[in-house]
Each structure stands twice: as structure tokens, then as C-alpha cells.
Amino acid sequence: MGNLDSVANLYRQKYNSDLSLFRSPGRVNIIGEHTDYNLGSVLPGAINKYIYLAIGKRDDDNISIDAADYDDHYSVSLLKLEPAWKMWPNYVLGVISEFQKAGKNLSGVNIVFGGDIPLSAGMSSSAAICSATAFALNKTFNTGYSLLELAKIALVAEHKYLGVNLFGKEGNVVKFNCKTEEYQFIPFDAPDIKIVLFDTGVKHNLIT
Template structure:
């Protein structure tokens, strides 16, 4: 049991009993590249998670230990700043956010490790940030609410890890509920939960095993293309402050003026926002077949109009289509690699994994990593575990 191993490592290193916290990773069922366009996303917390042991050490030093890497970092509390060790920056950034909020951050110890596969797009970084933020909030009795903690964790990633992420990952880790997905309005931060029938339908992730180098630069390019579209539409429709406000009719009316590329980027975002709304209606009606078709539509839009897919992701979706018990499949995340997310009837999951793995191996001559996930609750405290002798 990971929590036992983490608690035991903490006890052996630091000699006292810690607070134990679990912080889940997340999937996004639908709503890709909509967050920075003030649109909707539909994430869920999953049972791949980071476990923390945290305690106040009554010293003037922060002592961090990455259990999985067997690597330690120490820094005086008066010198919190980005370090040369990248994993430590996610944690130090959180400590800096408490300090910047006017909290006196004392010396503390932290041991963490997890089951979130690195590089699979399941937001291990957000789980690391949110787990420590939750733990410090408890230990220091700062009483920040979960939205405040999510924003602090997001800002930690901006300032210390150098990643200009949206709020979805941190939000999902903190606000997850068992058996439910949550629609987040990225403009207002209002959110609504929808039921997901976890007993009859499972989410299976297939890792393409690739992450193309152009992902970051193309991400920035897509943002700029969307901004150009908004700037042009605003000249005709002053109420359009972001693509969240635009309609398909407006985009079609100015197709020539937008140009082919910007037109297709804007069309995808407007259609994807509509798909998220429709997907929530399908969940409310327990119409999982309709939900799956919207997933396929999302992938087609990401592939053809937003152009952020890649051959490996397209092949995985193609393999999924037509298999018995598979209701939907699409790429998940920023694109150019990472995972597909697949909606599969529970009794067909084993066959889906076997068939997809065999087809991928035959085509690419390499194995396929798959992850079967359950939808769980957000960051929480764990009960103390019995230490080994």
C-alpha cells in the first residue's frame, strides 16, 4: 500500500507522524482547447494519485523527498525560490503562494510519491501542487477554500514551473466527486456536477507513447489564431469578447475575412463548447451512446479543424471505432501525442484493451500502455496508517 510506504518513509527520515493526503490526477472527457477561450470543460478526478506525508518540523528549513525518485531537496524557509530540481519547484511554488498570501510559512517536511504515469497527460503536476496546498492549509489552519487553493496551485505552476496552464487541472484534482464529472465554466468558474454511471461504463486511456516537440509552440500558435479571430469578429460584433461569445453563424458570415486557418480554429472552438453542453445533457439523461458520439465529433474537430492530433492518436481512435462495447473515443489534452480517452462498456473493457493493444503493436511494432480508471473524489486527508517497525 502506497500510503503505508510513504508514511513509513516519512517516519524513518524525520522521526514523527505526518498528516497523510491523497491528490488525484484527472481526465477531461470533452472540451479541449476551450479553457483559454473562456469556454467549458468536463473533467473528472481519477484513481491515479499522488500520496503525501506532510508535517511541521519546528525548524527553519523545508525538507522535500521524492519517494519515487529517491531524491531530496532542502531549502531555508527564508529563501523560497525556484530551484535547479524541477520536481521541487511545483512544491516550492505552493509554499511561495502561501507566503505571498500573507501566511508565515514555517519549516515543514514532505514525502510524496504516486501512481500517476508521467507524461500521459493526467496532470501529475497539478496533483502535486494541490496535495501540498491542501496539506499546508490543514496544518497551518489557514482556512482557504478549495477554489482559492486551486488558484494558488495554478499560480505556483505559472511562476515556479514556468507552465502557463489553465485552471482545469487543479480544479479537477480538488473538486472531484466519486462517480461524477464536473463542468467548469472557465470564464465565471461556476461549476455543475453530472452523474457518470461507473458501474456500467469505464474510461480507458491508451497512451500513444509520443510527445512531439512542436506541441508547446503549436499550442501558443493556436491561442494566437483564436485571438486573431476574436479581434476580427469584435469589429462586427462588439459583444464578442472571446470565442465563448461567438456563434457559428457569425463565423460563417466572415469566413473569407477570417481566412481558412483562423476560420477553422474558431469554428472548432465554438462547436466544441456546444459539444460540452450537449454532452452534459446526455449524461443527465444517461444517454451514453449520444455522449460517445460527441467524443468522436470532438476528435474529428481536433484532427481536421484545430489540427492538433497526430497519426498515432488518429490510429488509436480508428482502432477503437467499431469495436463491440466502445461508445466513444478521442484524443485528450493539448495534442501531438499523449493519450486517447475511450468510453467502454464495463463487460467489454478486457476485450477492448486486448484488441487495441494487438492492433497497435501490429501497426507500430511497439507495445501500448493502457490505463483503466475510476472516477473518484478530490483531494482529501487519509486516515493514519500503521507504521512498520
């Protein structure tokens, strides 16, 4: 599984150009599993497993994406953006598409991502990829989105491009109403409490 150094090194090996690095955490849902897409309330918190993403501008309109954990590559023209025939590039392409629809001025980019969030284990690895991509594009192209707007872009991108129904702040959990989009950071400083996650090895699939 990837880490920050391996993602950065792979980017430099493939593209030999300047890069910026981002990371987005996985999450555990303390209360409210599967109530998010039914417009209920949830109480998620970030975990210490991440998706790491390296990004750099290109001189053309191509989008070049490498998934370190899959040892796979995908590229497409920004001018002919459409869903990929395989699933994993769509986490990135869906976010880029939402930026385009909003009229944001983008150019081609190189993107490499990987991480240590267990895949298909209910810890939101896909949402972390979408979130990291949204934050990376916002910073790289200075598009001016707020944190909540970026979260919404990641949400819409995963739903539209992948058909997934779903929905941080360090040291806090987040009380979030999925209907009204009201949220509240709740401090979670409980050194005597440990939340232990077990990977059963059973994969799930939210795509219907």
C-alpha cells in the first residue's frame, strides 16, 4: 500500500516535474451507518489512514493519472472528458468534470495517488480520493472554493460518475445533517477511549 514518499517518488519517476502533495483521511462512522444517503444524521470521524495525491500542471490538455496501489495508468484529453471504461480513474475524472461544469479554467495535469486505507472496507477510500482531488485542483488552479463547496463537489462527483450514495477537523468528530447540510464539530479528546477497527476481509459494493 502507498504512502506519501512512495507516491511522490512515483510521480518524480514518471513525470520528472514540479509537484504538490495532498492527503485525505479515511473515516469511521461512529453513529449513523447508511443513514447518510437517506438524508439522516451521521457522526463520522477521520482516521489515521490516508489517500496521498501528487499533482502537477502539464503544458497540454491531457489528464494523466496513475494509481500506485493498482500499478495502473489512465490518460484522457481534458477536451474530451467522459467516464472511463474502468472504475478507478472515475474518482478523479468525476471531480474534474464538476470543476469544468462550474466554468473553472483548468489545464492538463499529472496526478499520482495511493494510500493505506483498506479498499472496499467501509472506510471511505473512494471519498478520500475524490476529496484529495478536489482540494488539489482548488489549490493548483486557485479556483476559490470553500471547504464545504469542495466537500459537495467530491460528493456529487462520486455519485454521478460512480453511482455511489454517500456522504474534518483534527481532534473532532462531525455531527452532520445530510438533509439540511448543517454540521457541527464536536471535540473528541478522550485519551482513555480507543476505537479499534477490524478488517474482516469482506468487501462491500455501494454501486447499484
